[in-house]
Amino acid sequence: MIKRKRTRLIGLFILSDIVGILASYFYTYGFRFYGYIFPVDPDKGIPSIKSYVAVFPLILIVHLGIFFLQGFYRTRLKRTKIDDFFLVTLNAFFTILIVQAVLSYLNAYSQGKAPLFSVQFKMSHVFLAIYFVVVVFMISFLRNQIYFFMKRRFAKGLNLQSVIIVGAGDMGKAVAQKLTQYKDWGFVVKGFLDDEKREGEVVDVDGGIKVLGPIERLESVLEEGDISDVYVALDLNNYPKILETLKVVNKYAVKVRLIPDLFQLLTLKAKIEDLDGFPVISIDEPPLRGIMTFVKRAMDIAVSVV
Known part of the structure; x- marks a missing residue:
């Protein structure tokens, strides 16, 4: 769920960055050479826009490549506005530096002996x-507008994803903390359902999230029709409750996500395998199989003989 939203947001950021770079580049061309603020050398005249158009793909690729290396398109997207502005500033600086270096190299190469191509273009400083x-x-403004637009939609109650977490233990709290980190993306944790905590008790997550009651109240909570996702965060000792929860959730048009008790699975030396698309948890698998069993037996015999 978070991955899907993140992918969409990344796509939106890439699109906004391309639009921002495109608009900035050609606005700058018009402002520099036709704005009558900065004088143009009469000997050189106004350079053809075709030359600047030819360089634009290089500018765009370098910008996006540096953004990728900075982690804008592949890591957690929650940053402060100051961090974003600083990284965008570094991006612009290194982009100009790299493009100037490439153009200088191409110009120098063109003046060599029998060059395969000729480039006689220098960008105005x-x-x-x-x-x-x-x-x-421009890029900072567009990125901020995306966040502002999303927050306004969520503030109006549009595209919100209301979440109930079954289980208020360590796993449940970890899930709630993760979801509240992305509340700007429309995730709202409505509360916990737990048999070991009293109704109305506040769990210390993001300023406090209430326990709505025992797990048996799940059906009545879903009847209200305001829940889109149910996270089941119970340990393996509560397997009957997990099954009962899944039976209840299957009656309603909500998404259910089961959080595995990774600590217990690791303790049991369990691993998740794939059986032709069907997930299988393997527990207590013999450590030696096939030829390794034969090798172990041979070593035992050799040691006993010695």
């Missing part, structure tokens, strides 16, 4: 200075 300022603010 004033253009690059203006572009640096414009692209930093």
Whole structure:
């Protein structure tokens, strides 16, 4: 669920970055050469826009590549606005540096003996200075607008995903903490259902999340029709309760997610396998199989003979 939302948000950020870079680049061209603020060298004249169009793909690729290396498109997206602004500033600086280095190399190569191609284009330093300022603010502005738009929709109750967590133990609290980290994406933890805590008790997660009652109240909570996801965070000792919970949830149009008790699985030396698309938890598998059993037996005999 979080992965799907993150993928969509990454796609939205990539699109906004492309739009921001495109708009900044050609706005800067018009402002620099037709804005009548910065004088143009009469000997050189106004450079053809075709030359700048030819360089734009390089600018775009370097920008997006550096964003990827910075982790904008592959790691956790929750950063402060200051962090975002600082990283975008670094991105713009290194992009200009790399593009200038590439163009300088191509110009130098073109002046060599029998070059395969010729590049006789240098970007205006004033253009690059203006572009640096414009692209930093444009990308930062568009990213902030995306977050602002999402928050406004969620504040109006649109596209919210209301979550109930069955089990208020360590696993349940860990799930709640993870979901509250992404509350700006529309996740709302309505409460816990737990047999070992009293109704109304507040669990210390994100300022406090209430226990709505025992697990048997799940059906009545789902009857209200306000829940979209149910997380089952019970340990293996509560297997009957897990089955009963799944039976109840299957009656309603909600998504159910079972959180495995990883600690107990590790204690049991369990591992998850795939049986033609069907997940299987393997427990207490013999450590030696096949030829390894024969090797172990041979070593035992050899040691006993010695």
